[in-house]
Amino acid sequence: MSSQMDRLTFIKALGIGGAVFATGLPGFAETLGSPAQAKASDFYFVQLTDTHWGFEGAKANPDATGTLPKAIDAVNALDPQPDFVIFTGDLTHITTDPAQRRKRMAEFKAQAARLRAPQIRYLPGEHDAGDDHSEAFREAFGPSRYAFTHKGIHFIALDNVSQEGSILGEEQLRWFAAELDRVPKEAPLVIFTHRPLFDLYPDWDWTTTDGAKALDLMKAHRFVTVFYGHIHQEHHHTTGHIQHHAATSLIFPLPAPGSVPKRAPVPWDPEHPYRGLGFRQIHAQPKHVKEDQLALSEKALADSLKTAGTHA
Known part of the structure; x- marks a missing residue:
């Protein structure tokens, strides 16, 4: 068995919950046991993305105004709390009305303010950027x-x-x-973006036009991981030694790249509500000197709601 699989098996055996993906980055955790086992420098953070506050469309999500509050409740129920939460874009749904854009952002911000985590960070998506180039x-x-x-750990958030x-x-x-x-x-480096920096599927606008220039700048850094949103699904990819991880949306999933002729929201499944929606935990142990694995724990919103006994 490979060392990668050994670590994955070990992580799953700890009973973290949710799907786990391990990616090479020294200084990140493979031992994610009880809080009592953690050192003072150990921490984790949460990535949420593509909440699209203001979206309307019952076929895609009949609970469009309830999904974000439920996700926030799920994050608030985590114990211990994450050191920080980051939203990687499309906080709000697009509108051409400047007043409506600001109204949606104010409403989203009021929801996010309920998070218990000590730090909340944000990135814009193209829906937030609108036609004012992210002024609002x-x-x-x-x-x-x-x-x-x-x-x-060094973090850089880019606006693409x-x-x-x-x-x-x-x-x-x-x-x-x-x-x-x-x-x-040789230091671990984490990058946040909204769009993928590589050409995932340009026909669906799943790319950054000059992303290759950013990737080239990072080549000299040995341990780089990129977290992004935009594609409304979990996705893992490598470009050379740089690893890229997309997270699931909190409004509706999108189909796998190129799997259908036209990109459109996956219809809501009343038999499996909130399917394809969720958030991610990333666990870190910066003081480790050996090459551990960065541990990503994928949290399905439906599972979180079942655990909490919450219903739509």
């Missing part, structure tokens, strides 16, 4: 790109939706290069 987003949530370090053409842009790429220069080449 920045008014409500702050910068659309930023960098931070948390307990020894605010400029026309699904690009990062030369100015942002220069900023990104400067931020990367601050990070030691």
